[in-house]
Amino acid sequence: MGDIRRGRETGTLGKLMALIDLVALADDPMRFTDILSQSDQPRGTLHRQLSHLVEEGLLETDRDGRYLPGIRLLNLASRSWARNEFRTVAEPHLRLLQAQTGETVHLGVLRGTEVIYLDKVEGRQSVRMYSEIGNASPAYCTGVGKAALSALDDISLEARVSGLQFHAYTEHTHRSVADLQADIAAIRARGCAFDREEHENGICCVAAPIRSDDGDILAGVSVTGPAYRVTPEKLQEWAPLVRAAAAAIMQDIRSRLGPRR
Incomplete structure (x- = not known):
């Protein structure tokens, strides 16, 4: 997954898109710690970015707090x-x-x-x-x-x-x-x-x-x-x-x- 992000993380949008890619292309829903280990983002920054993506419906969380693609992506x-x-x-x-x-x-x-x-x-x-x-x-x-x-x-x-x-x-x-x-x-x-x-x-x-x-x-x-x-x-x-x-x-x-x- 790390290759997906390289060359795209210089701006805010690139970082958010890299997170969407990371979650959307994963075989199974990802925990926060899984994303943290692969994102190269500080814990606090990553938490804010994921929260924004969830608020916008681009990602969502299941009952166990794991992240998966949001319904808005399906609509788009x-x-x-x-x-x-x-x-x-x-x-x-x-x-x-x-x-x-x-x-x-x-x-x-x-x-x-x-x-x-x-x-x-x-x-x-x-x-x-x-x-x-x-x-x-x-x-x-x-x-x-x-x-x-x-x-x-x-x-x-x-x-x-x-x-x-x-x-x-x-x-x-x-x-x-x-x-x-x-x-x-x-x-x-x-x-x-x-x-x-x-x-x-x-x-x-x-x-x-x-x-x-x-x-x-x-x-x-x-x-x-x-x-x-x-x-x-x-x-x-x-x-x-x-x-x-x-x-x-x-x-x-x-x-x-x-x-x-």
């Missing part, structure tokens, strides 16, 4: 696994959409006021774009992000965007909450979002929202390409295809990732 793992499953569920629909349009298709999930790209299917004629799997972009100026924002109710939307600081990535980027909210209202009415060079000059897209029934997944799917090829007419032509892909993904979410209570 479950959410992470669900998102991996979400990507798997969406993948065939992303590939179909790419085949139908010939352009790059994105899948992104909303996190706060950003969208995180979970998947990307390159177009037949790939164009260099900022988007890469794992990258984050502002939700207010990306098609996927605005589509995901449109899936929020009014109160949740207001809470997310009220304090936004708008950065003008291009001359087309929204500059205020009022402009963004007006755009979101239009997106809700037509069922799709447009990004007309709002985040990157020369890049346009059309996107549709994805929402699980429990609201745990707020996401979007888009078709993206260069403005010289992806004309306003093309965006309108592809809008029904993107909406259909989003609807198909949501249907699969209900059947495969629905509540398991």
Whole structure:
């Protein structure tokens, strides 16, 4: 177990993560003395760190005072696994959409006021774009992000965007909450979002929202390409295809990732 900790104990977070690793990877629940012998932490410091982890639900103790992984870790793992499953569920629909349009298709999930790209299917004629799997972009100026924002109710939307600081990535980027909210209202009415060079000059897209029934997944799917090829007419032509892909993904979410209570 000692190898797990090496190189990670220079900061408070690293020390706490090393303790979680130590307990979570142990074959059996660990006593305080077992952890003390392997942690290289002073007794008092270790006791405080373990107490904090127990308070946060990341560790828990059994009737004999031994430490084991907490239920919060299970919850976090479950959410992470669900998102991996979400990507798997969406993948065939992303590939179909790419085949139908010939352009790059994105899948992104909303996190706060950003969208995180979970998947990307390159177009037949790939164009260099900022988007890469794992990258984050502002939700207010990306098609996927605005589509995901449109899936929020009014109160949740207001809470997310009220304090936004708008950065003008291009001359087309929204500059205020009022402009963004007006755009979101239009997106809700037509069922799709447009990004007309709002985040990157020369890049346009059309996107549709994805929402699980429990609201745990707020996401979007888009078709993206260069403005010289992806004309306003093309965006309108592809809008029904993107909406259909989003609807198909949501249907699969209900059947495969629905509540398991």
